[in-house]
Amino acid sequence: xxxxxxxxxxxxxxxxxxxxxxKKWDILGTYCSHEHEGLxxxxxxxxxxxxxxxxxxxxxxxxxxGGITDVDLCEKRPGxxxxxxxxxxxxxxxxxxxxxxxxxxxxxxxxxDGRNGPYKEEDMPEPVNIYGRTKLEAETAVRGISHDYLxxxxxxxxxxxxxxxxxxxxxxxxxxxxKEVSAAYDFYSxxxxxxxxxxxxxxxxxxxxxxxxHIAGKDFTDRYSYVSKISEIFGLKKTLIxxxxxxxxxxxxxxxxxxxxxxxxxxKFLGGLLxxxxxxxxxxxxxxxxxxYKV
Ligand SMILES: NC(=O)c1ccc[n+]([C@@H]2O[C@H](COP(=O)([O-])OP(=O)(O)OC[C@H]3O[C@@H](n4cnc5c(N)ncnc54)[C@H](OP(=O)(O)O)[C@@H]3O)[C@@H](O)[C@H]2O)c1
Numbered sequence: 031x032x033x034x035x036x037x038x039x040x041x042x043x044x045x046x047x048x049x050x051x052x053k054k055w056d057i058l059g060t061y062c063s064h065e066h067e068g069l070x071x072x073x074x075x076x077x078x079x080x081x082x083x084x085x086x087x088x089x090x091x092x093x094x095x096g097g098i099t100d101v102d103l104c105e106k107r108p109g110x111x112x113x114x115x116x117x118x119x120x121x122x123x124x125x126x127x128x129x130x131x132x133x134x135x136x137x138x139x140x141x142x143d144g145r146n147g148p149y150k151e152e153d154m155p156e157p158v159n160i161y162g163r164t165k166l167e168a169e170t171a172v173r174g175i176s177h178d179y180l181x182x183x184x185x186x187x188x189x190x191x192x193x194x195x196x197x198x199x200x201x202x203x204x205x206x207x208x209k210e211v212s213a214a215y216d217f218y219s220x221x222x223x224x225x226x227x228x229x230x231x232x233x234x235x236x237x238x239x240x241x242x243x244h245i246a247g248k249d250f251t252d253r254y255s256y257v258s259k260i261s262e263i264f265g266l267k268k269t270l271i272x273x274x275x276x277x278x279x280x281x282x283x284x285x286x287x288x289x290x291x292x293x294x295x296x297x298k299f300l301g302g303l304l305x306x307x308x309x310x311x312x313x314x315x316x317x318x319x320x321x322x323y324k325v
Contacts, residue, residue, distance in 0.1 A: 031055040031235075034089035034131075036072055036122065037096025039064045042136065042184075044191040045224040046095065049232060058087045062096065064193055072096075074118025084125040091235060092126045093134040094119060097168075101140065104161035105283035115164035116171070123175045132178045134235065139185040139219060139246070141166040144286020148220055148250050151183075151242045151295055159283040180234060182227075185246040185291050186256075188310070189224025190317055198314065201257055205266040213257035214276040220246040220290035221256055223310030225317070230296065230303045237299065244291035248306040256307060263311045 033050060037043040038059025047059045047069075060072035060083060073079045074096060097115045098104055104111035119135070126133045139147065140162035141155040157163045172179050188198035198221075204211050222245070230245045251259075254273050261268050276285060293304050305313075317323070 032087065032090045033057045033235075034083065034087055034092045035059040036074070036092065036094050037062075037136075038069050039066050039191065039193075040095060040099070041187050041189045041191040041196050042224050042227060043095045045189050046093065046228040046231060049225075049228045053232065058083070058089070060096065074114045074121070077121050080118075080121050080125055084129060088129055089126075089131050090129075091132045091134065092122065092129075093136070093231070094122050095136045098161070098164075101159060101161040101285070102282035104164065105159055108160045111160050111164045115161075116167045119168035120171050120175070123171060127175070132180070132235075132240075133172060134180045134182060134231065135169065135172045137165050137169050137181055137183040138162065139183060139244075139289040139291050140286055141169065141183070142286055142289050144218075144289040147218065147286070147288045148246075148290035148292045149244070150292045151244055158286055161283065162286070178240060180240055181242045182231060182234070183242065183244050183246075183291060184222050184227055185289065186219040186221040187224055187227065188221055188314060190314070190321065190323055198260060198311075201260055202264055202266065205261060205264075205270050208267075208270065210270050210272055211257060212272045212274045212279060213254040214279060215252050215254040215273050216287060217253045217276040217285060218250060218288040218290055219253075220248070220250050220293075221307055221310065222246045223305060223313055225313055226303055226305050226310060230300050233300060233303065234296075239299065243296045244293050245296050245300070245304070246291040246293055247310055248293070248304055250290045251307060259307050260311055263308075263315055 039061035143156040
């Protein structure tokens with residue numbers, strides 16, 4: 031299996047890259063701004079850079095896990111968000127098609143308005159911010175142009191990437207440094223451990239599934255409870271957690287308040303791979319120990 035992984039330096043990408051190597055598939059992973067050993071550079075803003083990697087590797091499967099994922103940055107720089115998340119996806123679709131490869135596109139629960147989560151695959155998307163809109167437009171392009179696709183929507187990812195940039199990791203870092211952290215009691219999602227998502231993606235590829243799948247953690251939980259669970263499992267002081275309302279955080283982009291994903295459809299194929307917060311945070315802690323990761 032020749033697999034091209036765009037965004038191999040990200041939270042999901044780092045984990046997926048390592049898991050695929052263990053399977054001994056032929057993989058080429060890409061980074062954009064954060065160089066990492068073994069990865070090739072690919073910038074979704076530059077068609078030539080996409081073409082160069084595709085022409086060199088000629089993949090059979092392409093996983094597009096790269097793009098602008100900073101929700102507030104998308105709101106501040108909509109042109110950049112569109113260029114990377116929509117136009118970049120279109121260029122990847124064209125090259126994937128030209129190679130006759132299958133496309134696996136990563137999307138988000140932020141395509142929903144957050145009034146009534148967790149959402150099923152067939153629920154009506156209604157993004158409330160630019161990030162969600164660009165991901166939905168990219169999904170539409172994948173569905174319209176690609177001949178053989180898998181769209182995997184996920185939610186609130188946590189895991190370890192090469193740079194340690196992730197909400198859960200930042201929370202742990204701050205609390206270990208005795209810093210107060212704010213967590214919203216009225217902001218819900220289904221937090222997803224990157225290792226569980228990576229294993230699920232590999233399985234869906236192996237079984238040649240196509241269409242849209244929701245892959246996320248089993249628990250629909252608010253941020254305050256989630257951060258409390260992190261502090262409990264990592265042995266951090268709970269008194270450092272400030273319980274706030276999402277509006278007190280004054281974030282640039284509007285958030286879908288109750289998004290998250292219903293995973294009943296994928297659960298039928300994936301069974302034990304989909305896990306809840308207790309197990310996922312426990313595995314994150316094990317992963318920290320295994321790689322000697324210092325937060
Ligand atoms: N994080 C979440 O909570 C979450 C929730 C739902 C869905 N998702 C989706 O899941 C996927 C993976 O998310 P993640 O959290 O693993 O992402 P991430 O950690 O933010 O990583 C983003 C990746 O995209 C690459 N990238 C950024 N700009 C690029 C560009 N112009 N051209 C090519 N690559 C570029 C980054 O490379 P460099 O770092 O080297 O620049 C990095 O490898 C994304 O599609 C995201 O929309 C994420």
